[in-house]
Amino acid sequence: MKAARFDYRRPATVAEAVAALVEDGAAKPVAGGQSLGPMLNLRLARPSTLVDVAKIPGLRRVEERADGVLYGAAITHAEFEDGVVPDPTPGFLARIAHGIAYRAVRNRGTVGGSLVHADPAADWPTTLTALGARVALAGPSGTRELALEDFLLGAFSTALEDGEIVTGVFVPRCSAGARFGYRKSCRKVGEFAEAMCAVLADDVRGVHRLVIGATEGRHIVVTEAKGVLADPRLLDERLASAGLAADPSTLRLHRKVISQAIEALNSESLPA
Amino acid sequence: MIPITLEVNGRPIEARVEPRQHLADFLREEMLLTATHLGCEHGVCGACTVLIDGAPARSCIAFPAMLDGARITTVEGLADDAVAGELREAFMDEHGLQCGFCTPGMLVMARDIVLRRPQADDDVIRHELAGNLCRCTGYVGIIRAIRKVAAGREAAVVTRGTVLTPPSYASPLSLPLSPAGRTPVDPPASAIALPAELSPDATPDDEPLHNPVELGESFEVPAPRATVWALFQSPEQVIACLPGARLTAPSDGRSLAAEMVVKLGPMQAAFGGTGRIVADPASWSGVIDGRGVDSRSATQLRARLAYRLDEAGEAPREATRVTVEVAYVMQGPLAQMSRGAIARDLAARLTQSFAANLAAHLKGEAPVAANASLDAGALAWSVVKGWLARLFGRG
Numbered sequence: 001m002k003a004a005r006f007d008y009r010r011p012a013t014v015a016e017a018v019a020a021l022v023e024d025g026a027a028k029p030v031a032g033g034q035s036l037g038p039m040l041n042l043r044l045a046r047p048s049t050l051v052d053v054a055k056i057p058g059l060r061r062v063e064e065r066a067d068g069v070l071y072g073a074a075i076t077h078a079e080f081e082d083g084v085v086p087d088p089t090p091g092f093l094a095r096i097a098h099g100i101a102y103r104a105v106r107n108r109g110t111v112g113g114s115l116v117h118a119d120p121a122a123d124w125p126t127t128l129t130a131l132g133a134r135v136a137l138a139g140p141s142g143t144r145e146l147a148l149e150d151f152l153l154g155a156f157s158t159a160l161e162d163g164e165i166v167t168g169v170f171v172p173r174c175s176a177g178a179r180f181g182y183r184k185s186c187r188k189v190g191e192f193a194e195a196m197c198a199v200l201a202d203d204v205r206g207v208h209r210l211v212i213g214a215t216e217g218r219h220i221v222v223t224e225a226k227g228v229l230a231d232p233r234l235l236d237e238r239l240a241s242a243g244l245a246a247d248p249s250t251l252r253l254h255r256k257v258i259s260q261a262i263e264a265l266n267s268e269s270l271p272a
Numbered sequence: 273m274i275p276i277t278l279e280v281n282g283r284p285i286e287a288r289v290e291p292r293q294h295l296a297d298f299l300r301e302e303m304l305l306t307a308t309h310l311g312c313e314h315g316v317c318g319a320c321t322v323l324i325d326g327a328p329a330r331s332c333i334a335f336p337a338m339l340d341g342a343r344i345t346t347v348e349g350l351a352d353d354a355v356a357g358e359l360r361e362a363f364m365d366e367h368g369l370q371c372g373f374c375t376p377g378m379l380v381m382a383r384d385i386v387l388r389r390p391q392a393d394d395d396v397i398r399h400e401l402a403g404n405l406c407r408c409t410g411y412v413g414i415i416r417a418i419r420k421v422a423a424g425r426e427a428a429v430v431t432r433g434t435v436l437t438p439p440s441y442a443s444p445l446s447l448p449l450s451p452a453g454r455t456p457v458d459p460p461a462s463a464i465a466l467p468a469e470l471s472p473d474a475t476p477d478d479e480p481l482h483n484p485v486e487l488g489e490s491f492e493v494p495a496p497r498a499t500v501w502a503l504f505q506s507p508e509q510v511i512a513c514l515p516g517a518r519l520t521a522p523s524d525g526r527s528l529a530a531e532m533v534v535k536l537g538p539m540q541a542a543f544g545g546t547g548r549i550v551a552d553p554a555s556w557s558g559v560i561d562g563r564g565v566d567s568r569s570a571t572q573l574r575a576r577l578a579y580r581l582d583e584a585g586e587a588p589r590e591a592t593r594v595t596v597e598v599a600y601v602m603q604g605p606l607a608q609m610s611r612g613a614i615a616r617d618l619a620a621r622l623t624q625s626f627a628a629n630l631a632a633h634l635k636g637e638a639p640v641a642a643n644a645s646l647d648a649g650a651l652a653w654s655v656v657k658g659w660l661a662r663l664f665g666r667g
Contacts, residue, residue, distance in 0.1 A: 102403025
């Protein structure tokens with residue numbers, strides 16, 4: 001199908017983008033358009049105006065700091081995959097990016113767009129939450145920063161206020177010996193996952209985090225995960241209260257993916 | 273409408289686009305580059321994959337309005353690409369296509385895979401190719417073809433941002449036409465005073481032609497420059513040298529109203545319109561701007577003929593070298609032909625006939641080709657023949 005009619009604006013700065021969104025409440029920001037594009041074509045989304053933020057210099061910036069890296073929201077998945085941006089983890093980001101959809105999508109889709117779209121079955125929301133990332137926001141009342149688990153409120157739902165956009169995402173630096181386990185179950189390579197789990201074990205920093213995605217709603221985030229890493233059955237109650245235990249096969253799939261992600265900590269993520 | 277500039281298969285394009293028009297529709301309907309196929313039209317099947325700035329992307333969920341300044345390469349633009357050539361061979365050898373609908377997207381993606389992932393094995397290829405669906409389920413042959421080409425490659429290449437060499441041969445399907453809608457249908461009023469019989473809504477304007485088809489011809493006529501110049505200042509005589517053309521009203525020497533009939537095979541068009549003549553005696557050059565409409569097909573034609581006269585031959589300089597440059601833009605149903613090699617050749621032959629008629633006229637002879645329209649006789653056949661010869665001449 002063809003998208004319904006919409007207007008198009010390409011502001012030069014974050015301030016202009018925010019102003020354009022404040023001016024027109026039915027406007028939507030767009031960057032790579034790899035999630036919004038299909039929704040436009042299917043006419044699931046009918047914004048009055050698209051505000052193109054993909055080329056705003058501030059959203060294409062990468063800033064390496066001692067404690068991590070701040071990525072502009074418009075950095076593409078392919079740029080992570082190809083390692084053209086610095087990685088504060090021992091190679092986790094490139095590995096995650098490689099598994100997102102298809103290369104043709106990764107070439108245009110952006111990390112900020114994925115977080116704003118907030119599909120619980122998408123790769124970045126689950127994995128970056130596990131890595132303890134924070135999003136940088138800019139809106140009519142200034143800028144602010146939120147931990148990703150506070151930003152992602154549920155399926156396709158975020159803490160973005162009217163006129164606010166994600167300008168970047170900050171990923172904290174891991175120790176060299178940090179380990180990361182990530183598993184997702186898809187019917188076909190590149191499809192959205194039916195179950196997914198990401199685990200970070202950074203003993204040096206004392207950080208152990210486990211995040212379950214592909215939930216019907218908000219991610220299941222365990223910030224002090226040492227206990228559940230030793231005994232994943234402790235998660236059963238969280239799975240049940242998230243409504244994932246109603247169907248036995250769904251529960252079994254989630255359990256399996258969780259245990260595989262935890263096992264992957266040992267098998268895959270030991271630094272060379 | 274959003275003004276954009278793009279490079280499509282190496283050719284700069286200026287266009288005004290509706291924001292809602294996606295890239296695949298723009299390529300297929302405005303550029304008439306129909307090798308890019310639309311399957312699902314929501315980013316799932318991969319049939320519409322093209323290269324944007326060297327990297328594959330889905331053209332059904334990319335919007336030209338957001339691609340200002342981008343370089344687009346369709347499978348037509350890979351005609352002379354060495355890797356794509358190897359893949360075409362391999363697809364043929366390994367039975368890599370059945371109905372062929374997914375093949376353009378498969379080829380664009382396959383090229384990217386073998387460049388980025390040399391030596392890729394079946395698992396890698398299957399993973400990388402997962403975004404391209406073949407409803408004939410002919411994956412085995414496709415994967416074998418890609419593996420064969422990947423096996424012969426050593427170093428990985430980052431494709432993002434690479435600039436491809438445009439094809440050297442502009443096939444009828446790879447010469448983008450100027451997109452419709454870029455020239456205002458109603459031209460602004462001209463500053464030039466017009467004779468009363470010319471309707472103002474057909475006034476030629478000073479707006480430059482966008483992405484025109486351009487032709488040049490240079491020839492010598494056996495007459496002194498002043499004689500040739502005098503002929504060029506007479507619209508009646510110039511028009512008489514143009515096959516199929518006639519004045520529809522007497523000309524005052526600064527503007528003209530004319531009709532020109534062009535026939536090619538089953539197609540016939542009669543372009544009626546007006547022109548403006550501007551001459552610069554100091555430089556022995558001039559320009560004739562014209563704009564016409566074929567009322568039957570509602571096809572619009574804008575054309576510009578620029579000429580320059582230079583003295584030639586031995587003293588006493590009894591010959592004149594005439595340099596003619598023709599540029600034209602066609603919009604509407606018949607525009608499909610204005611981008612193909614056939615139409616281009618037709619225009620080239622028109623220019624050649626014009627030159628021959630001019631020389632004959634100056635010698636006091638009858639026109640070489642009677643001033644009839646170019647119908648499907650010898651001229652059209654020679655156009656088709658020349659075109660076929662070039663097609664097969666490529667080997």
